[in-house]
Amino acid sequence: MSKAHIHPVTVHFGDCDPAGIVFFPNFSRWMDQASLAFFRARGVPPWRELEATRGIVGTPLLEIRTRFLRPATYGDELQIVTTIESWADKTFKHRHRVLRGDELLCEGTEVRAFVVRDPDTGRLRAIPIPEDIKARCG
């Protein structure tokens, strides 16, 4: 498993719903931030550079699975601990653990693929995991 990256998140008033707790899709949003921060911390350029140089437009999701254990509210300081759990030929799996101090609030996995835009159809399609990116994340 890869070395973990830690992405800090402060919960804001507007992230919370009428029950006073984080509206849950924000956890997915923060995990997405944590995923990109993971790659950036390993020296992978931002997607707009990779798009210009190699046609890679990002790492869209194929599947997510998330368990919500405890709610969070505004003012909370969270840490998202992100690893790559496994690599397949054309996909990889992240694990994200969302902590508030020692408490685990939320845990999830994401299956993602590196995609390029097909020049003919304009559609996105998955490519084999780029070896140089995989090497940086090992």
Added chain:
Amino acid sequence: MSKAHIHPVTVHFGDCDPAGIVFFPNFSRWMDQASLAFFRARGVPPWRELEATRGIVGTPLLEIRTRFLRPATYGDELQIVTTIESWADKTFKHRHRVLRGDELLCEGTEVRAFVVRDPDTGRLRAIPIPEDIKARCG
């Protein structure tokens, strides 16, 4: 399985990311809309009424699992087909299928609980599924 409810969604420009496709947490947001619309369509009052009359503040998530099969973009008209797949003592499971015409774009399950706010601690805790609500959704 319960009768399906159909929740329409129009994808807007601001729902899409720099790759030009729906930023995936929006699918979770739309499924949340579809869940509440499901209950409203069966005659369940909005949460703020249930909070005033019975202390129920909503149905927060315990677990989500979503597969993303095809991307969507702005201008697309989607339909979310929502059912209750199963009831447990204190939880229930939704299934949501996101369609664009005949194409299945995204499919997921949500495990939720009805919660009340504990008057002493202020914390949210799950209650047994209210029988009258279950009866409406059968």
Added chain:
Amino acid sequence: MSKAHIHPVTVHFGDCDPAGIVFFPNFSRWMDQASLAFFRARGVPPWRELEATRGIVGTPLLEIRTRFLRPATYGDELQIVTTIESWADKTFKHRHRVLRGDELLCEGTEVRAFVVRDPDTGRLRAIPIPEDIKARCG
């Protein structure tokens, strides 16, 4: 002043904050939807087509001004009434009125420009208002 376009919005649970009312940036989000819906209703193609054919990537904001008169909450059905108040050489001004039935909840103006991406620098820059688009909206 142009003919008005009406854009319907349903307020959802996740659009509301811990005070139980719409988190105000959502009004800006809905006005943005209403702006694009205004142009689409007049036969202007979506931005991704205009980008491919004419390099126009959208109509970003130069200035917004919004007054919030009454709050809204989830379950509310809103109507956004959108017009073009004036055209300048390189900008135009929208007016949006957000109604719940007869009640005016929120009113605002937006100053926007049509922009293209400079092929050399990659930067966005405003172009003179395209005459054909202006003619459609008159």
Added chain:
Amino acid sequence: MSKAHIHPVTVHFGDCDPAGIVFFPNFSRWMDQASLAFFRARGVPPWRELEATRGIVGTPLLEIRTRFLRPATYGDELQIVTTIESWADKTFKHRHRVLRGDELLCEGTEVRAFVVRDPDTGRLRAIPIPEDIKARCG
């Protein structure tokens, strides 16, 4: 004018639209964060405490006005410089300046009021600016 408070913001991929730039309602969202951070930095408790002790549920917006000078994109590190420009009997005006290094990207004002929930009607209504809070922000 009050002493300025600086609120840092990192722009994320999901904050950006298909043109690759920040979707503008996010600037309003970040200014809202900056407003609450301003009060917290001066020792004002979070709204949920003020609601329990004094019935104050927050500081909703009466009016916003924002000028967008330059776009931002993901990876950008922003600073929001927030002051209180003036106090009236029942309202106050914030000024927010959004900077990327020395560049001013966006500037805006917000008129807000402290509100309580009327125990009879459940409606929100503005109260005179609490003197103790004003004194802390002077």
